[in-house]
Amino acid sequence: MSQHLKTKDDVFAAIDKHNVRFVRIWFTDILGVPKSFSINTSELEGAFDEGMGFDGSSIKGFARIDESDMVAKPDPTTFQLIPWRQQEKGVARMFCDILQPDGKPYEGDPRYVLKKNLARLNEKGYTFYVGPELEFFYFKNDQGTEILDKGGYFDLTTLDAASDLRRDTILTLDAMGVDVEYSHHEVAPSQHEIDLRYKDALTMADQCMTYKIVVKEVATQHGYHATFMPKPIYGQNGSGMHVHQSLFKGSKNMMFDASDSYHLSEEGKQYIAGLLKHAPEITAVCNQWVNSYKRLVPGYEAPVYICWARRNRSTLVRVPMYKPGKENATRVEFRSPDPAANPYLCFSVLLAAGLAGINNKYDLPTPIEKDVYHMSDAERDKLGIYSLPGSLVEAIHLAENSKLLREALGDHVFENFMASKRIEWDNYRMNVSEWEIKNYLPLL
Ligand SMILES: Nc1ncnc2c1ncn2[C@@H]1O[C@H](COP(=O)(O)OP(=O)(O)O)[C@@H](O)[C@H]1O
Numbered sequence: 001m002s003q004h005l006k007t008k009d010d011v012f013a014a015i016d017k018h019n020v021r022f023v024r025i026w027f028t029d030i031l032g033v034p035k036s037f038s039i040n041t042s043e044l045e046g047a048f049d050e051g052m053g054f055d056g057s058s059i060k061g062f063a064r065i066d067e068s069d070m071v072a073k074p075d076p077t078t079f080q081l082i083p084w085r086q087q088e089k090g091v092a093r094m095f096c097d098i099l100q101p102d103g104k105p106y107e108g109d110p111r112y113v114l115k116k117n118l119a120r121l122n123e124k125g126y127t128f129y130v131g132p133e134l135e136f137f138y139f140k141n142d143q144g145t146e147i148l149d150k151g152g153y154f155d156l157t158t159l160d161a162a163s164d165l166r167r168d169t170i171l172t173l174d175a176m177g178v179d180v181e182y183s184h185h186e187v188a189p190s191q192h193e194i195d196l197r198y199k200d201a202l203t204m205a206d207q208c209m210t211y212k213i214v215v216k217e218v219a220t221q222h223g224y225h226a227t228f229m230p231k232p233i234y235g236q237n238g239s240g241m242h243v244h245q246s247l248f249k250g251s252k253n254m255m256f257d258a259s260d261s262y263h264l265s266e267e268g269k270q271y272i273a274g275l276l277k278h279a280p281e282i283t284a285v286c287n288q289w290v291n292s293y294k295r296l297v298p299g300y301e302a303p304v305y306i307c308w309a310r311r312n313r314s315t316l317v318r319v320p321m322y323k324p325g326k327e328n329a330t331r332v333e334f335r336s337p338d339p340a341a342n343p344y345l346c347f348s349v350l351l352a353a354g355l356a357g358i359n360n361k362y363d364l365p366t367p368i369e370k371d372v373y374h375m376s377d378a379e380r381d382k383l384g385i386y387s388l389p390g391s392l393v394e395a396i397h398l399a400e401n402s403k404l405l406r407e408a409l410g411d412h413v414f415e416n417f418m419a420s421k422r423i424e425w426d427n428y429r430m431n432v433s434e435w436e437i438k439n440y441l442p443l444l
Pocket residue numbers: 129130131132133181195196197198242244245246320328329330331333
């Protein structure tokens with residue numbers, strides 16, 4: 001049964017009640033790779049007061065060897081039992097904030113980066129809500145892309161071999177306090193989606209990490225491998241992470257305006273305009289791997305062209321149709337991110353782009369309700385429709401000159417992230433791929 005705790009005293013009470021012996025401290029490196037170390041419950045009092053020291057120099061993008069002392073301070077509101085580790089003595093987990101030995105927040109901590117960006121919103125008294133749709137594949141193992149089924153979109157029965165896997169995954173997510181709305185087979189064979197109910201951005205970033213860890217854990221328990229690799233199979237749809245977003249003031253959705261023809265407020269429109277204008281420079285964070293760009297190609301539902309619409313799913317930004325009485329569901333869907341992004345950084349840069357639109361009162365271009373994929377280049381040019389970066393190196397070049405990105409990430413994460421991506425691109429660029437061998441060796 002999931003916990004909804006607030007204070008450290010709540011945590012101590014739950015530890016007694018569930019006979020918990022170990023607490024796993026969860027956090028991520030700058031690329032969103034989950035990291036964890038386990039502490040004894042007897043150490044928890046100290047961990048809550050001063051934090052737990054650890055060597056940050058081995059964490060990607062964290063500290064150099066000469067400034068490696070880091071402190072992990074657990075966040076009691078994230079306490080949950082780990083369902084697959086409940087034996088005689090229980091095991092629980094808490095996300096933590098990374099601090100410097102002097103207690104100041106650590107600039108390199110992705111969770112702190114998101115908190116900083118959310119603090120900018122609080123000045124306006126707004127709350128940023130996020131609903132991401134993470135898609136993933138199940139394969140026989142992590143050595144290849146042997147599929148479990150030949151199912152397609154919303155397929156059922158034998159064509160959906162993984163429905164037991166999805167069921168167990170949803171039950172485990174439920175037990176860890178992650179609200180699931182629904183789940184289904186996706187377009188590609190062996191591809192699935194489990195939809196989460198939207199939450200405030202920090203809670204949702206934590207839940208995205210829990211989601212990825214649980215999906216992989218349950219797949220392993222069933223003897224399979226789950227992956228959030230953006231494009232594992234050439235010629236099939238890739239895995240995306242559409243990010244639905246809205247801004248509320250208290251219980252009022254600030255993106256909604258009943259009198260507007262799109263039912264969008266001025267701020268809602270400016271937020272979309274900010275996403276469109278800054279999409280090229282934030283793409284390196286939303287699509288951070290070389291493989292991410294094998295998905296962002298025409299013909300597979302993944303967006304390539306920078307424009308918006310309401311019904312049209314070929315555009316980068318979509319505003320789902322307004323349903324009377326459903327004002328609170330007014331939202332903006334940004335469709336290019338993939339589930340291999342670091343959710344803390346991805347939500348930070350999306351918010352920064354949207355807020356730039358509001359703060360600078362950007363004008364919203366006309367929506368494109370036609371299928372953008374089937375337009376000619378000339379037609380797109382005439383409509384001022386540009387493309388997202390077509391490769392990681394293009395995205396790096398756009399990102400490294402971005403003032404908005406440097407401000408959103410902070411100098412430490414910005415520099416380390418860019419350095420890590422340049423190395424990744426170089427390694428890829430120097431690699432002689434199977435495709436080259438197959439196409440060039442017989443010919444040249
Ligand atoms: N006001 C809102 N702000 C942010 N996300 C929202 C809001 N209302 C609904 N959502 C979320 O939007 C997502 C919609 O997902 P889904 O129905 O799969 O969309 P799609 O039509 O793109 O397939 C869900 O995660 C839902 O919780």
